[in-house]
Amino acid sequence: MIPGTRAAGQSAAWQRELARSITDPAELVRLLGLDPAFIDPARAAARRFPLRVPRGYLARMKRGDPHDPLLAQVLPLDCELRSVPGFTADPVGDLASMVAPGVLHKYEGRVLLTTTGACAIHCRYCFRRHFPYGEANPATDRWNDALRYIAGTSSIREVILSGGDPLTMSDARLADLIGVLAVNAHVERLRVHTRLPVVLPERVTDGLVNALVSSRLKPVVVLHANHPNEIDSGVRDACVRLAGAHITLLNQSVLLAGVNDNADALCDLSDALFAAGVLPYYLHQLDRVEGAAHYDVPEERSLELHQAMRARLPGYLVPRLVREQPRAVSKILLA
Numbered sequence: 001m002i003p004g005t006r007a008a009g010q011s012a013a014w015q016r017e018l019a020r021s022i023t024d025p026a027e028l029v030r031l032l033g034l035d036p037a038f039i040d041p042a043r044a045a046a047r048r049f050p051l052r053v054p055r056g057y058l059a060r061m062k063r064g065d066p067h068d069p070l071l072a073q074v075l076p077l078d079c080e081l082r083s084v085p086g087f088t089a090d091p092v093g094d095l096a097s098m099v100a101p102g103v104l105h106k107y108e109g110r111v112l113l114t115t116t117g118a119c120a121i122h123c124r125y126c127f128r129r130h131f132p133y134g135e136a137n138p139a140t141d142r143w144n145d146a147l148r149y150i151a152g153t154s155s156i157r158e159v160i161l162s163g164g165d166p167l168t169m170s171d172a173r174l175a176d177l178i179g180v181l182a183v184n185a186h187v188e189r190l191r192v193h194t195r196l197p198v199v200l201p202e203r204v205t206d207g208l209v210n211a212l213v214s215s216r217l218k219p220v221v222v223l224h225a226n227h228p229n230e231i232d233s234g235v236r237d238a239c240v241r242l243a244g245a246h247i248t249l250l251n252q253s254v255l256l257a258g259v260n261d262n263a264d265a266l267c268d269l270s271d272a273l274f275a276a277g278v279l280p281y282y283l284h285q286l287d288r289v290e291g292a293a294h295y296d297v298p299e300e301r302s303l304e305l306h307q308a309m310r311a312r313l314p315g316y317l318v319p320r321l322v323r324e325q326p327r328a329v330s331k332i333l334l335a
């Protein structure tokens, strides 16, 4: 066997790690030494949107602390089942901008492909928690429509692979997709929106890095980290490997009550990202998705927090505070 290749059917270390993720609320509660009273509500909420946490991510949580900022992103709570006015299934109008199965063309020059519905972690505040991936997923058997749309739309200069998480796809599948995208002379940049290097840094293999730089497209990887405790040495190493291949690294975060709605956490996150070679890009106001109302930070408070960041950090470490709005020509800058 050629070094670095694998026999068909054999899975990579990251795929085995992904398969070992925690999906049973009782196991999560036991491993963290939490009050068993969390189990029943978590089971009820997980029936709507299942629990999923990689073991390596759980290892960064503090045992016995029900308020741990990483746990707070993944623990299903019964308040998710309450309906709150203004919190809907498609808060950002994604379905209205779907021009072909899995192709969202909302902004000039950029299209977003929902490549897969799969994620390595289930973030309870995710605005795609109700997204109909079955209908929207071109990865099933409908790639052709998506590729035809991109080929026929010469204004597209950047293709954004999103999901779900595009890095749950295998290296081979990703390399194939990048190859066919690069055939379009009008496309210049490849952007990948992913949380995998943060929640499962083992995913950043040489094979992945090679796939990302295998075409003429300029690669940009936009990570998703929300709290400085997420950035450990494994994540830093993964970022170093990506940056070493001349991949531009940015980060987007969501402002979340009970996770990062304080100036210390936000400033420490910017510092930790920079130390890993990543620049903060966006800080998103929560999308008002059904089941996530308990994470909402009032806009006034968000502005205060952003002001505090500007007062303490160099400008290049202050992310743009934005909100997504259906039918707008770009994300709305709040500060």
Ligand SMILES: *Cc1c(COP(=O)(O)O)cnc(C)c1O
Residues within 6 Å of the ligand: 097, 104, 105, 106, 107, 110, 111, 112, 160, 330, 331
């Ligand atoms: C956020 C988003 C983009 C990218 O917007 P940028 O401001 O370039 O980061 C593109 N398409 C859709 C549908 C989006 O939601």
Ligand code: SF4
Residues within 6 Å of the ligand: 118, 119, 120, 121, 122, 123, 126, 127, 128, 163, 164, 165, 195, 224
């Ligand atoms: S990784 Fe991203 S797409 Fe997946 S659940 Fe979390 S926020 Fe949503």
